[in-house]
Amino acid sequence: xxxxxxxxxxxxxxxxxxxxxxxxxxxxxxxxxxxxxxxxxxxxxxxxxxxxxxxxxxxxxxxxxxxxxxxxxxxxxxxxxxxxxxxxxxxxxxxxxxxxxxxxxxxxxxxxxxxxxxxxxxxxxxxxxxxxxxxxxxxxxxxxxxxxxxxxxxxxxxxxxxxxxxxxxxxxxxxxxxxxxxxxxxxxxxx
Numbered sequence: 001x002x003x004x005x006x007x008x009x010x011x012x013x014x015x016x017x018x019x020x021x022x023x024x025x026x027x028x029x030x031x032x033x034x035x036x037x038x039x040x041x042x043x044x045x046x047x048x049x050x051x052x053x054x055x056x057x058x059x060x061x062x063x064x065x066x067x068x069x070x071x072x073x074x075x076x077x078x079x080x081x082x083x084x085x086x087x088x089x090x091x092x093x094x095x096x097x098x099x100x101x102x103x104x105x106x107x108x109x110x111x112x113x114x115x116x117x118x119x120x121x122x123x124x125x126x127x128x129x130x131x132x133x134x135x136x137x138x139x140x141x142x143x144x145x146x147x148x149x150x151x152x153x154x155x156x157x158x159x160x161x162x163x164x165x166x167x168x169x170x171x172x173x174x175x176x177x178x179x180x181x182x183x184x185x186x187x188x189x190x191x
Contacts, residue, residue: 006105015106018075019113020163024156026067028175030118031156032182033059034125035149039186042142049132049141056126063118071114072107079103125149150179 009015037059041052083103087094094100128136128144136144154176161171 005102006109009102009105009109012106015109018106019110020160022067022071022110022114023117024160025117026063026114027117027121027156028153028178030060030063030121031125031149031152032178033063033118034122035146035179035182036186038125038129038142038145038149039183040190042138043186043190047138049129049136049138052129052132052141053126056122056129060119060122063122064115067118068111068115072111075107075110079107121149121152124152146179146183150176150183153179 034056037056038052041055046052046055080103083094083100086099125145125148127148128141132138132141154172156172157175158168158172160166160175161168164171
């Protein structure tokens with residue numbers, strides 16, 4: 001796959017739409033997981049920011065692997081089915097053709113987007129915990145982390161709202177509200 005062909009695929013609405021869905025859906029899961037994780041760590045008395053980061057990295061590895069692997073397999077099946085339908089309609093085998101190569105590349109793009117969502121949505125909110133003791137206390141790092149996770153959710157919502165001709169700020173608030181809800185439920189039942 002040439003870089004030029006990759007750019008062409010990245011511009012195809014179908015490839016973009018599927019990748020966007022996976023990125024946002026799995027990023028949503030990652031942000032909410034991180035919010036729950038950091039509040040849980042705080043409420044259980046974890047006193048070291050590095051420990052929270054290590055736990056968060058475990059969650060990031062798990063959700064990123066899940067995102068990439070599951071989408072790789074899901075899209076493998078879907079792309080093979082699409083290729084089969086095209087082959088049936090054309091009455092020819094498309095093995096080794098540009099059509100098959102494009103389906104494979106689209107699958108890789110979709111799987112990458114799926115993995116990036118939770119990776120970014122967990123790593124960014126963990127950043128305040130790297131500065132516990134110098135800039136933040138555990139409490140302020142937890143609050144900053146929840147704020148970052150909620151901001152990521154808001155950004156996802158605003159982006160999705162903007163591409164669907166909704167009021168971006170309303171869509172952003174709806175998604176961001178999920179972060180506040182997870183934080184509230186954890187505080188209510190975790191303490």
